[in-house]
Amino acid sequence: MGKLNGKVAVVTGAGKGIGAGIAAALAAEGAAVTVNYAHDAATADTVVETIRKNAGRAIAVKADVSRPDDVAALFALTREAFGPVDILVNNAGVFRFGPLESITVAEFHRHFDTNVLGTLLASQEFANQREADGGNIINITSVGVSFAQPNASLYTSTKTAQVGLTRTLSVELAPRGIRVNAIAAGLADTEGVRATGLIGTDAERALVAQIPLGRIGVPEDIGPVAAFLASDDARWITGDTLFATGGQY
Numbered sequence: 001m002g003k004l005n006g007k008v009a010v011v012t013g014a015g016k017g018i019g020a021g022i023a024a025a026l027a028a029e030g031a032a033v034t035v036n037y038a039h040d041a042a043t044a045d046t047v048v049e050t051i052r053k054n055a056g057r058a059i060a061v062k063a064d065v066s067r068p069d070d071v072a073a074l075f076a077l078t079r080e081a082f083g084p085v086d087i088l089v090n091n092a093g094v095f096r097f098g099p100l101e102s103i104t105v106a107e108f109h110r111h112f113d114t115n116v117l118g119t120l121l122a123s124q125e126f127a128n129q130r131e132a133d134g135g136n137i138i139n140i141t142s143v144g145v146s147f148a149q150p151n152a153s154l155y156t157s158t159k160t161a162q163v164g165l166t167r168t169l170s171v172e173l174a175p176r177g178i179r180v181n182a183i184a185a186g187l188a189d190t191e192g193v194r195a196t197g198l199i200g201t202d203a204e205r206a207l208v209a210q211i212p213l214g215r216i217g218v219p220e221d222i223g224p225v226a227a228f229l230a231s232d233d234a235r236w237i238t239g240d241t242l243f244a245t246g247g248q249y
């Protein structure tokens, strides 16, 4: 018997990377999972197939979390397939690093629209569709909120905003029994991080040297943390940010 038997989860940006790890972990604990993605149907389908092969329940739904109509459709399709959503993981996110002078208005909006507006819109839809008390929102933020890192002003601003949303919404939604927490992930080997060219460089080795457990993370390190927060084992935890960083924090 899994910790999340009978629950329904939406994981945004679950077609790859940390979101895929979270979708697999929630499904392994018995939740029916909607694997949301923005562009890449092939990787999302693979995540769904793997969950199904392991006797789990999952569907893939394309939706841009920064678009209200897409987010409404994401929840409507999930509801149609599995019933009302009990667990929302706001994982969809983008990151590009660069100095202050390289930031453009377009990049500002790409980061804030996906990472912050997306978190807000999905949380709003989640709260609106809840018929009964209870449920969980989990926001995926970053260890970067805990220290000053050059060339990360845009990304870190969005991740810090997610911590603010976590704290505020936890208080606002507590009377309805909805818990809201965040996971601050440390550097993890994902498709998105590989695209930055970091893996295998001296910069990566310097980062690993700051991680007491001696390696960077993988999506499978984060999934069980989300499953814990979504489960009744975490019933007394809300408004918190849990750092999953191999000791870096």
Ligand SMILES: NC(=O)c1ccc[n+]([C@@H]2O[C@H](COP(=O)([O-])OP(=O)(O)OC[C@H]3O[C@@H](n4cnc5c(N)ncnc54)[C@H](OP(=O)(O)O)[C@@H]3O)[C@@H](O)[C@H]2O)c1
Pocket: 012, 013, 014, 015, 016, 017, 018, 019, 036, 037, 038, 039, 040, 041, 063, 064, 065, 066, 090, 091, 092, 093, 094, 095, 114, 118, 140, 141, 142, 143, 184, 185, 186, 187, 188, 189, 190, 191, 192, 193
């Ligand atoms: N990896 C790390 O080191 C690390 C550390 C701390 C925190 N995080 C956070 O963890 C989350 C996932 O990071 P990752 O490294 O796993 O990223 P990733 O490998 O780049 O995967 C990102 C996922 O998000 C989806 N996505 C992007 N924009 C979207 C949108 N507008 N609507 C819906 N889905 C969207 C992508 O879908 P498509 O592929 O279809 O475009 C993809 O499935 C992010 O919030 C990131 O800030 C990552």
